[in-house]
Amino acid sequence: MVYQLDFDRITKFIEKNGKYTFRRRSVTSILPLPTREPERAKFERGFSSITGGVIRKVYGKNIVINTSDESIEAILANGKFSDESDKAFFENYLKEQIKELHLGKVTNLNELERIPLTENTDERKGEIDLIHFFFDTFIRNDEERLREILKKQDDANLLSEIMALTVATASLKNNNKASYGSPFPQLKEQFLKDFENLARNPSFLVDNISLLFVHYTFAAMSQLILQMNKGTRFSQHELLPVYYILQWEKAAKWRDSYKQGNKLLMGEMDGFFAHEHALNILGMNTFSNESNQFYHDIYCMLREAGTEAEQDYIKSIYKWLKEVYQVKTNIDVEEYSEEKTLEMAFDDLIHAVRKGISNEINSRYLKAFKEIISKFFRKHGGSLGTILALSQEHLLMLVAVSITEERIELKQLWKELENRGVWLDHHSKEEVVKVLDKLNYLEKKSDSGDAQYVKYIL
Template sequence: MKNNFKDISIKTIGEKNLIKHFYPFTREDYVPNKQYSFNEIIGLLIAYINSEQLKVFDFQLFKEKCINSFSAYIDDEEETINLLENLYFKEEKINLDSLLIKQIFLPSTKSKKVFEIFKDMINTKKINVDFESNSNFLEQIITNQFKKEFKSDNLKTSNTSYLPFLEKFFRKDLEFLNTNKHYFSKNLESFLELYLFIYCSQLALNLQPVENALSVPSSQELYFILNYETASNERKKVSEFGYKKLYDKAKYIFPYMSLLSIFSKVLKNDNLKLYELEDIFNNDDIELMRNFHIKFREAKKLPSNESLLPETNIKEVLTNIFNSTFEQFLEYNFQGKKNIVERKGPLNKVHKAFETQIAAPFLVNRKRAGKVLVMDQDRLILLTNIAIGEKKKVRFQELLTEFNNRGIYFDIKSQVELINVFEKVGNIERKSDSGDAVYVKTTI
């Protein structure tokens, strides 16, 4: 398919920039209120894993079917039925503590886009998650009736995740979380919120510098502190590899992912990743890619190509293309002249959306130290439990490695505070005074 680049036209490349896959937010999402719903996303997740699709749902008819089924078990019918109707169907809602009921939410376009992140991490692999919950016999009647409202949907076409190192942990952690029904139901939204942040932050860190974008993604350092800790510039890991660095890298997501959309369209591969380009193109394709670069700059109204690097191999040609895709979003191009098309404003909005839609739950402003990433106790215990998983307990240093594998890092000072939190919770076990002999147990 790379032969499609031979006679590529400016029209094919296009002046507009769009992201087709792997990142859900656009310039419309820079507003502070959340543009998606985890209730809707959970409903989509359940339907996808269970291979189900909700039929046209008639609430009144569904309620009547449930009440008719109640009648077979109730003697004092009218008064009790009225009580149950008010209990389970008040305000035209199904008032049931069951994740299955979340499938009734009609998902917005943005919720569907966010769900694609999780769908890609599950991919077409079989995942063992049971969304049933413990319930009394009346609630089971409602649940059984609700199940009849679905039809099978076995079309599990999906891209693979942009971050292969992360998808294996997501599936593993989701399955483990499901081993305790009550804990699963209570924490599923927090779990998805955490993984949405991890995915988007690791995506940003694996796109810039360009060497990262052209390499298979891996866990990149990103430092948190506990929410009650003080932050200062003396904490080098936090200041140099914390939110400031992440937010700076996040501005490259839209330019680079929009470039990926062009490559995907020309190569006719919706599952293409930027780090696969060096496997597709080699040094024999240097002139092919140079020609594409010229046409790309024309399409984006950039001045004629003046290489930012000497081009002696395909990696340097690709690097120049990456630099050009970011250059179009600057107020002034790399030649010091004002860009013809103003794209700085739209990029700033997409950049702001990263903070408002993804990072906000993990951020605090510590004045002189600026905005820092924080972990509160509830989220820390959830992260700890899924990191320990079926092992029941692990050495503290092993736990930190599991955190790092998932893109969560703590400096030495925070590590001391982690042990203090675990001791208060009561899930620390000491074999000796040695730090290596400190074990952390699951709280599930």
């Protein structure tokens, strides 16, 4: 077995009209963030469009649906009406129901999968990418488990069946091939358990399913950003702290939510697009056909193959940098020496790639991430800028899914939140206690308050 980069394959990947292009998503995809501004999702219906698309994909249906006037006309043509006034009344009723779907408003889960994507065809691409990311990260290979949970919630009625007929499938077929990997198996299992737990209360599930989906989307993206920058020390089973504040709290520089929240993520996102390109280069090699391999995956594979294999691969990275990348981009690169380790080779490749990527690409890539924060997690911290924050609704949803028994100890709640990617400092924890106490979800077993429990909410 030869252990080196596949130069011919990489050349086909990077060349476009004789020029070097910083492409991505050939063998590895990391984040669902577009670099073309028109494709950025604006979340005009909150996250419900993405949630609806995910549910359709769970059932193997087309992601894109159409709720145009033509689909209504098809229903009316097959209907029987006593006179034109009855027909007009029913037509207006259908249009009003579709308008509610366009606003992301649903009253039961059966309606959820009929929420269409945005009408803007460019922005729709950004929504579709988010759907693939969520599905691959949290659901793929467990579709039946989700379908069983949803089946128990089946509350279809005659109106629902009629509304289903107004939804015509579009030409874009469901993508059955995985676009992304599932890098955090424990986070995935946590989501599946939370979804199952939430389904114990159907009305609560309907009201909070999109909030649950956007929470896990952002948690996965945040962890990917932090872990990817650790290179070969990427951990699939250990979540790194990301601190939040509560929306009604006052932000301050000394708070963990300032230093280890949005500020941390923005710093880690600086030049992050280089990983998107570099990992595709590294993944085009002579010894593996697997997709979505990160630095640690390649590292482990080569360690298993032996020292000679690892050294051959290291040499090929520097050979490619010197003979291909530098020649085509005129960017100076590091040269090979016997002291170079695999981690150093990865770092040198990333550094070289980072110097070649334009500010425009980096900026548009970052803006797509900021859009999610701004829409769902942003607290304006004045001179401190954006602070990651949880609304009371978001907090209570997380508390609800964290308790599967009659009650849990308060100190266990903090661990449960961290298992879902949320860290709170001491001051935020005090605010959580105040909220739970006010809503009568807190149970004290002693006057000293040492033994405190959070009651089951669902």
